[in-house]
Amino acid sequence: MNPVKSYDELLREIQELQFQLEEANETINAIRTGQVDALIVKDGGGHQLYTLKSADQTYRVFIEQMAEGAVTLNEDGIILYSNSRFALMMHLPLEKVIGLTLEYFVHDVSKDDFHALINAGWMADYKDELILNNADRQSKPYLLSCSTLELDEGTALSIILTDLSAQKENQYQLKLKNDLLEDARNHTEKLNNQLELTVRERTKELYASREHFKFLANNIPQMAWTNLPNGAVNFYNQQWYRYTGLPFEETKDWGWQAIVHPDDLDETTQKYITSLKTGVIFEVENRYKRNDGVYRWHLNRGIALRNEAGEITLWVGTATDIEDQKRAMEKKDEFIGIASHELKTPLTSLKGYLQIIGSYKKEPLPVAVKPYINKANEAVNKLHYLVNDLLDVSKINAGRLEYRMSGLNISDMIASCIESANHIYPLHNFTSHIEPHLLVNGNAERLEQVLMNFISNAVKYSRENKGIVISVSKKGPNVRTAVTDFGIGLSDTQKEKIFERFYRVEDKKFLSSGLGMGLYICSEIIKAHNGDIGVESDFGKGSTFYFDLPLL
Ligand code: ADP
Numbered sequence: 001m002n003p004v005k006s007y008d009e010l011l012r013e014i015q016e017l018q019f020q021l022e023e024a025n026e027t028i029n030a031i032r033t034g035q036v037d038a039l040i041v042k043d044g045g046g047h048q049l050y051t052l053k054s055a056d057q058t059y060r061v062f063i064e065q066m067a068e069g070a071v072t073l074n075e076d077g078i079i080l081y082s083n084s085r086f087a088l089m090m091h092l093p094l095e096k097v098i099g100l101t102l103e104y105f106v107h108d109v110s111k112d113d114f115h116a117l118i119n120a121g122w123m124a125d126y127k128d129e130l131i132l133n134n135a136d137r138q139s140k141p142y143l144l145s146c147s148t149l150e151l152d153e154g155t156a157l158s159i160i161l162t163d164l165s166a167q168k169e170n171q172y173q174l175k176l177k178n179d180l181l182e183d184a185r186n187h188t189e190k191l192n193n194q195l196e197l198t199v200r201e202r203t204k205e206l207y208a209s210r211e212h213f214k215f216l217a218n219n220i221p222q223m224a225w226t227n228l229p230n231g232a233v234n235f236y237n238q239q240w241y242r243y244t245g246l247p248f249e250e251t252k253d254w255g256w257q258a259i260v261h262p263d264d265l266d267e268t269t270q271k272y273i274t275s276l277k278t279g280v281i282f283e284v285e286n287r288y289k290r291n292d293g294v295y296r297w298h299l300n301r302g303i304a305l306r307n308e309a310g311e312i313t314l315w316v317g318t319a320t321d322i323e324d325q326k327r328a329m330e331k332k333d334e335f336i337g338i339a340s341h342e343l344k345t346p347l348t349s350l351k352g353y354l355q356i357i358g359s360y361k362k363e364p365l366p367v368a369v370k371p372y373i374n375k376a377n378e379a380v381n382k383l384h385y386l387v388n389d390l391l392d393v394s395k396i397n398a399g400r401l402e403y404r405m406s407g408l409n410i411s412d413m414i415a416s417c418i419e420s421a422n423h424i425y426p427l428h429n430f431t432s433h434i435e436p437h438l439l440v441n442g443n444a445e446r447l448e449q450v451l452m453n454f455i456s457n458a459v460k461y462s463r464e465n466k467g468i469v470i471s472v473s474k475k476g477p478n479v480r481t482a483v484t485d486f487g488i489g490l491s492d493t494q495k496e497k498i499f500e501r502f503y504r505v506e507d508k509k510f511l512s513s514g515l516g517m518g519l520y521i522c523s524e525i526i527k528a529h530n531g532d533i534g535v536e537s538d539f540g541k542g543s544t545f546y547f548d549l550p551l552l
Contacts (some may be wrong), residue, residue, distance in 0.1 A: 066160075070161070071159050073118075074154075077103055089134065102159065105132045105133055122146075126147075141168050142163060142164055143164055223239045223288075223319040224237040224317065231254065231273070244291060260287070261288075268300070275302060298323075303317075333398075343383075343390075344391065347380065354380060396520075396524045403529075405441050411436045413447065432471065435474060435479075439551065446529075447549075453519070454522070458487065459485075462486055464487075465485075478532075481548075489537045491539045498535060530549075533548075
């Protein structure tokens with residue numbers, strides 16, 4: 001039995017052991033860092049000298065400096081030796097690592113692999129990846145490379161441990177990037193496929209609509225073409241080739257100009273260019289040379305096609321053969337000319353005879369006859385105006401309407417017209433605003449004709465409100481003469497056509513006599529005076545017809 005030790009003895013023993021431990025630690029450190037070559041160890045059998053071979057020393061230093069952990073195990077798996085790196089990896093002081101089993105640090109999920117590794121490692125060099133926990137229970141992947149080591153004391157298993165977490169992280173990041181790349185590639189491929197499909201469908205649609213257009217273009221009686229925004233023609237229909245007898249090459253782009261009648265080329269080209277510049281509808285009458293050299297009149301119309309942004313992408317045009325209509329119109333004009341001439345002679349005689357009857361004094365006329373003579377006079381007057389209008393129209397068409405121009409005071413002229421109007425239309429209420437002393441160069445008779453036509457229309461087309469306002473005033477370099485009524489007014493489409501030959505508004509409610517010649521004659525007269533004619537109107541509220549002439 002051990003004698004009981006006193007407190008002081010125990011304290012001394014502890015201090016002795018502590019001192020020995022510190023000494024041992026220093027010695028281990030000295031051996032590890034290569035500061036000692038040999039050491040004397042005291043054991044039960046006395047002092048013994050241990051020499052460290054110089055080659056071992058180099059390796060020890062080398063192992064100590066390694067970035068990897070290094071351990072040697074005995075057959076029981078106990079760590080006999082560890083470098084400082086391994087201790088650092090495991091978050092333990094070196095002296096605590098030695099003596100522990102390596103398995104102590106192996107994560108549960110890697111236990112089986114660890115046993116397999118150790119078993120295999122004792123047989124031959126072997127490697128595997130395992131998860132180890134450090135003393136703070138933090139897990140990390142490691143590569144463990146085993147090989148056996150022949151030591152003086154026997155065989156040991158040396159294991160080098162490489163921290164794989166950075167490599168694994170890199171691999172993980174790489175995989176993540178790869179996955180993203182793969183996703184992007186898949187997405188791009190999908191988009192590509194979609195795009196291809198859309199393009200294929202669009203091409204099909206485009207082809208169908210082009211064929212549709214061609215079919216339509218080739219089956220209309222008109223000649224048709226399409227041209228680019230720069231004016232170059234890029235398509236003609238079959239009718240064009242049939243009519244001109246020329247291949248595409250000869251009339252493509254601006255080649256069509258060669259078959260336009262030389263007298264019509266300037267106007268056609270001007271209007272074509274204006275439309276290209278402004279985008280307004282191209283409309284012109286011209287003559288195109290047929291394959292047999294004969295020119296025929298055509299009415300050309302072209303409209304601009306625009307894309308979603310409103311830009312012109314193409315023009316589509318047609319040329320309609322109006323030669324036959326022109327001929328028919330000419331024949332009609334000729335007939336009107338002859339007929340009105342033929343009517344004029346008996347009409348003049350009729351007027352004369354009626355005057356004689358009216359002024360017959362020898363025997364008093366029966367009372368009942370007098371009103372008939374008045375009625376006959378009125379009818380003859382109407383006929384007279386009609387025939388005069390017809391004659392004017394045929395003269396205008398033949399370019400034979402004459403104007404003897406002279407300087408005239410339009411203010412006075414209009415004032416005297418208003419006086420006459422007061423006589424002719426006593427039921428209407430004329431108001432006038434006339435700026436005095438306005439001079440123009442013109443034919444008084446024809447200008448009176450224009451004003452009286454405006455007035456008679458104002459009377460004709462305003463049955464309820466009998467007010468009519470006539471004004472003459474300066475307007476810039478012009479003088480404007482205007483007649484305002486408060487009658488039925490005109491719609492926008494009617495306004496556009498009102499000055500055309502034989503145009504009449506087909507409104508059954510307001511059907512009145514007339515052939516639609518008056519305003520046409522007026523506009524031709526004003527044109528011959530270098531003036532402008534026009535109308536402002538509110539449908540259902542009234543109209544203002546005016547003409548502007550240059551001031552003298
Ligand atoms: P018409 O002899 O038939 O009146 P015009 O050439 O003088 O022929 O006029 C052509 C058409 O213009 C008429 O049919 C009529 O519908 C319309 N018009 C002319 N003046 C007026 C007006 N002051 N108010 C409404 N409509 C008018």
